[in-house]
Amino acid sequence: MVTLNKIYTKTGDQGDTALGTGERRLKSDTRVAAYGTVDETNSQTGVARLAVAPHHPDLDAMLGRIQNDLFDLGADLATPESDEPLGYEPLRVTPEQVERLESEIDLLNADLQPLKSFVLPGGSPASAHLHVCRTVSRRAERLMVALSQTEGEKVSDAALKYINRLSDFFFVAARWTNDKGEADILWVPGKNR
Numbered sequence: 001m002v003t004l005n006k007i008y009t010k011t012g013d014q015g016d017t018a019l020g021t022g023e024r025r026l027k028s029d030t031r032v033a034a035y036g037t038v039d040e041t042n043s044q045t046g047v048a049r050l051a052v053a054p055h056h057p058d059l060d061a062m063l064g065r066i067q068n069d070l071f072d073l074g075a076d077l078a079t080p081e082s083d084e085p086l087g088y089e090p091l092r093v094t095p096e097q098v099e100r101l102e103s104e105i106d107l108l109n110a111d112l113q114p115l116k117s118f119v120l121p122g123g124s125p126a127s128a129h130l131h132v133c134r135t136v137s138r139r140a141e142r143l144m145v146a147l148s149q150t151e152g153e154k155v156s157d158a159a160l161k162y163i164n165r166l167s168d169f170f171f172v173a174a175r176w177t178n179d180k181g182e183a184d185i186l187w188v189p190g191k192n193r
Contacts, residue, residue: 021082030147034155035077037140041166042070044136048129052177055126059173062104066166069097073159077144081154093159101165108169108176118187119171123178130177134170137163 016024017032025032045067053060072091079090121131141163148155175181 021079021084021086023080030143030150031077031080031153034140034143034147035074037136037143038070038074038077038163041133041137041140042067042074044129044133045070048126048133051124051126051129052173056177059108059177062169062173065100066169069093069101069162072097073162076156076159077147081156092156093162095158095161098158098161098165101162101169105165105169105172108172112172112175112181115181116186119175120185120187121174123183123185126177127174127183130170130174134167134174137167137170141167 015027017027018024045063049060049063049067052063073093075091076093079086122128141160144155144160144163147153148160175184178184
């Protein structure tokens, strides 16, 4: 269990932070940026839940599970795989978490008609917030991919799959909250020329 007695430690005053392994990295490091953007996704998901919860309690429950998973993902990224013993079992994203997310995407998507155009973010407050979640999670994914391509760095397949599916989930959920896609605002190419 995590215990936080003191919120400021002053250990990061020089622009670095500790990973779960104890190693210090600059706060601008790609790994720190990746798990920081996962945290940002989590915060934005909390904002989206404010708009979702009153109207869609089942979706709100899904988003609650995602928020917990995002803490797992942040812990996974904050603890790089190492040959050195840690003295504890690091928390890792599992294939089961990816599978659950896929099942929930399929459940929501079953209510939607196929798209014939791109969707503009909006339509309802819940949908607009979920689209912001989608774009922030895509940024987290780009950082995680960049990290995985960096020499000496590893990101698990399950973590990469989870973040990729997550943006798909947010897209489908955004459409679903728009009266199951009926209130989607579709892009009209060249409309304002």
